[in-house]
Amino acid sequence: MSSLELTNISKRFGAVSVFQGLSLTIAAGEFVAFLGPSGCGKSTLLRIIAGLERADSGEIRLGDQRIDTLAPGARGVAMVFQHYALYPHMTVRENIAFGLRNGGAPKAEIAERVAEAARVLEIGPLLDKKPGTLSGGERQRVAIGRAIVKQPRLFLFDEPLANLDAALRTRTRLELAQLRRRVRATMIMVTHDQVEAMTLADRVVVMNQGEIQQVGTPMQIYDRPANTFVAGFVGSPRMTLAPVGLVPGDARFATVRLGDGSQVSTRVPRADLPSEGLLLGLRPECVRLGPPRPGEPTAQVEFIERLGDRTLVYVKLGDGTAVTAEDKGASQAQVGQTVGLRLAAAAAHLFGPDGRGHHAAGRAG
Amino acid sequence: MSAGDGYRGRGGLVGYLFAGPYLVAYGALLVYPLLAGMALSLHKADLFGGREFVAFENYRRLVSDTVFRQAVGNTLYFTLLTVPALTVISLALALALNKAGRLAAFFRGVFFSSSVLSVTIVTLIWRFVLTPDGGLIANGLKAAGRAPIPFLSDPHLALPGIALTTVWWCLGLPMMLFLAGLQQIPGELYEAAALDGTSAWRTFWRITLPLIGRTLLVVVLIESVMQFQLFGQSQIMTQGGPNGASRPIVLFIYEVAFRRWDVGYAASASEVLFALILLASALQYAATRERRR
Numbered sequence: 001m002s003s004l005e006l007t008n009i010s011k012r013f014g015a016v017s018v019f020q021g022l023s024l025t026i027a028a029g030e031f032v033a034f035l036g037p038s039g040c041g042k043s044t045l046l047r048i049i050a051g052l053e054r055a056d057s058g059e060i061r062l063g064d065q066r067i068d069t070l071a072p073g074a075r076g077v078a079m080v081f082q083h084y085a086l087y088p089h090m091t092v093r094e095n096i097a098f099g100l101r102n103g104g105a106p107k108a109e110i111a112e113r114v115a116e117a118a119r120v121l122e123i124g125p126l127l128d129k130k131p132g133t134l135s136g137g138e139r140q141r142v143a144i145g146r147a148i149v150k151q152p153r154l155f156l157f158d159e160p161l162a163n164l165d166a167a168l169r170t171r172t173r174l175e176l177a178q179l180r181r182r183v184r185a186t187m188i189m190v191t192h193d194q195v196e197a198m199t200l201a202d203r204v205v206v207m208n209q210g211e212i213q214q215v216g217t218p219m220q221i222y223d224r225p226a227n228t229f230v231a232g233f234v235g236s237p238r239m240t241l242a243p244v245g246l247v248p249g250d251a252r253f254a255t256v257r258l259g260d261g262s263q264v265s266t267r268v269p270r271a272d273l274p275s276e277g278l279l280l281g282l283r284p285e286c287v288r289l290g291p292p293r294p295g296e297p298t299a300q301v302e303f304i305e306r307l308g309d310r311t312l313v314y315v316k317l318g319d320g321t322a323v324t325a326e327d328k329g330a331s332q333a334q335v336g337q338t339v340g341l342r343l344a345a346a347a348a349h350l351f352g353p354d355g356r357g358h359h360a361a362g363r364a365g
Numbered sequence: 366m367s368a369g370d371g372y373r374g375r376g377g378l379v380g381y382l383f384a385g386p387y388l389v390a391y392g393a394l395l396v397y398p399l400l401a402g403m404a405l406s407l408h409k410a411d412l413f414g415g416r417e418f419v420a421f422e423n424y425r426r427l428v429s430d431t432v433f434r435q436a437v438g439n440t441l442y443f444t445l446l447t448v449p450a451l452t453v454i455s456l457a458l459a460l461a462l463n464k465a466g467r468l469a470a471f472f473r474g475v476f477f478s479s480s481v482l483s484v485t486i487v488t489l490i491w492r493f494v495l496t497p498d499g500g501l502i503a504n505g506l507k508a509a510g511r512a513p514i515p516f517l518s519d520p521h522l523a524l525p526g527i528a529l530t531t532v533w534w535c536l537g538l539p540m541m542l543f544l545a546g547l548q549q550i551p552g553e554l555y556e557a558a559a560l561d562g563t564s565a566w567r568t569f570w571r572i573t574l575p576l577i578g579r580t581l582l583v584v585v586l587i588e589s590v591m592q593f594q595l596f597g598q599s600q601i602m603t604q605g606g607p608n609g610a611s612r613p614i615v616l617f618i619y620e621v622a623f624r625r626w627d628v629g630y631a632a633s634a635s636e637v638l639f640a641l642i643l644l645a646s647a648l649q650y651a652a653t654r655e656r657r658r
Contacts, residue, residue: 052556073562085553089575098571099561146557 001028001184002063002076002153004049009058011044018044018210022058026203031180031187033201035194037233041210042190046156049188050079062153073102078147079156082163084139086131086146093127096145117145120182137168148183157189161196176200194234198222206230227355231281237312240287241351242321244280246273253361254350256280259319262297266348267360277353286347287325289313289333292340299323301337315339406633412626423633433634435609436617437641439524443613444592444645446528447535451588452581455536459543460573473544480537484597491530492517492602517603520610527598527611534598535591539584546580547573582653586646593642614638 004026011018018041026032034042047053049060051072060068067075078099086095093114100110118124121141131139140160147155160176161169177200180187191197197204198218206213206221206229214226225231231239244256247263254270256278257263264280292298299315302322311331315323325341327333350358406423410416427433458476462469479487494501495516503513516526550573558568574581596615599605605612605620612620614634622631 050556050560052559071562072556072559077560079557079560081553081557083551083553085551085557087554087557087572089578098558098563102562102564102567146561150561 001186002065003028003030004154004186004188005059005061006045006049007059007061009045009048009055009060011041011048011053011055019055020210022210022212024205024212024215026186026188028063028186029184031189031200031202033197033204034188034190034207035192035197035204035234036207036213037192039209040207042192042205042207043158045207046079046158046188046190049154050077050156051075073099076153077156078150078152078154079158080140080143080147080160082159084131084143084163086139086142088131091128091130092123092134092142092145095131095142096127096149099146099150113149113151114145117149120148120179121145136164137172140164140172144179148179152185155183155185155187157187159190159192161191161193173199194236198234204234206233208233224359225281225349225357227357228279228281228351229355231349231351231357235283237284237324239349240282240284240323241279242282242317242323244278244350246270246275246278256350258297258317259321260297260317262295262317264343264345264348266350267346268348268350268358269361273350273358274352274354279351281349281351281357282323282343283347284312284324284326286344287323288342288344289325289327289331290340290342292338297323297341297343298338299341301333301335301339304331304333304335306331313339315341402632402635405629406636408629410627410629410632412622412628416629419629423630424637426630427633427637432609432612433614433617436612436614437637439609439611440593440595440613440638440641443524443528443531443595444589446525447531447592448585448588450528450532451535451539451592452584454532455539455584456543456581458536458540459547460569462540463544463547473540476540477537479534482534484534485601487530487534488598488601491526491533495526495530518607520607523603523607523611527595527602530598530602531592531595535588539588542580542584542587543577546577550576578653582649585649589645589649590642593638593645614641 004024006022006024009022010020022045034045036042044053048055048068051067051070055068058068059066062076065076067077086092087098090098096114096117097110100113105113114127115124118127121144123138123141123145126134126138126142131142134142140163157176161172164172173196180200189196189200198221201218203215204218204221205215206226208229214221214230216224216226221230221234225234225239228241232241242258244258244264247255247257249255249270252269253266254268254273255263255265258280266280297317299317301313301315303314305312305314306329309329311327311329311333313325313327313331313333315325317323323341333339346360348360352358405416407418407420408416409419409422462473462476482490492500497503497513497515497518500513502516506513514522516522554572554576555568558572563571594615595613596619599611599613599616600619603611605616615638618631618634618638621634622628
């Protein structure tokens, strides 16, 4: 197990700058997810760590060794590729043993380590098959086997679940979590799927346009999003971001006025809040439906999504502001109906005109 | 009976109508001449006169014909000189040029360009290169203080000279086939190999070569079939000489059929060539099939 330290990494592709002076530290044994939309640079960063791309400047240290000057095979890093990248002309056994053979390991040791990996991943019966005859899930296990057999100091997973169907994805996610407990190594996973990132990782690095937006535990990211990008990207459906005005006053916590005139008393400290250009952030579970009541916002139901255990209700305030609310599974809401919104104001977030998040005092994280 | 059954009933006929024109052309231009050639090889036939059935007499003559035996030896030797060289050089070129960028695209064009030239042009160019009388190689040797080498008039060097010309001429197609094969290999495999700590040499032997195995087979088969049929280069550069040293089977067939008008005998030589090519192709195919298992 080794810690990973990225210092001042910069990378350009022609005229396009992907990173500029990116730094990040990952503790030994930690499982970190790089989360972000397509093109945010998360895969490029993973490839730079693996040595498949070269950073223009900066330094990468794994443990106490500088690795950015080393060839990919000499870095003590193993990677599971999105499309698995198994050698199609070799059997599963040869695929897993290939890296060890290149390193000149003794035959007996190779056989022992392949057998051990096959046992851990339950792929013993597949060892003499070619990858072309395996299912997606089996190929995934073989790809993981090829990585763990090298006993690397750092595992890299590039979108490990993206190519699996929904049922298999849930199962493989569980297996990855179990694998993580068995294989004590530092792990990095690249994903655009927040559920994967939230469920598997100790810490999540949210990235957008080549910049780290926030680094934190899954609950920190969810409860205290650093900015509007993180707020909108993490959480499904998206957090509602509604423009609001700050109600003047000298109370400790800010009260804001929605476009339709209704007021929301948040638990966000008023101090260092900008006075203009604020956005109110509300997770769907913080907006419940009820009969209209004076002093609370009322809205018209636009669209309903029934998910079985809960119902998502998309409503519009009088001034046209769109809000996503959550109701019980057996919701009685009808499209076109006028409903009252019960806001869990204590859980509301505020975002300044620069996008920076301001959160309720004393909330978790 | 539904409408679908009626349609299916007519379907057979419609199918034959579609395939018909091709089958007629295939039969008339390939199958019939092949069978007619086989029949002709069993006759003593003059190009302009009658024919007489002689059974396997022509084949018996071929076996004892030293000129033909020399031509068979020349053809095999020439194929051995050219096919491995063409395969290795075109693969090396394809590996070197299998990358994005204008320079690689430019050189792909350059190396392919020789293939579009006619045999007349190619042999003309290479006569200038090979001639001991002020040719390119002769000038080079002269500058190095060595005597010029009379490639095309030395019985030991005539076929190698023609082989050199042929390799230069024919590099384009196998190079393109190899490039197509190389581009089928996903880049991720090379990245996986890099992370597996694979040396460049081992990557070539263990990843690239096995994955272009089919292309390799196609290249060797196509080139063998083509080089077994050497004709134009020998005819123009050496007329088969000196002393028959560069006469391939096809030139032998041409001389027998169109200079001596003995078409029955020429037909039997053609059948021997056909059998040789078939045998060589089958052997190569069987060998690679065995290895792939």
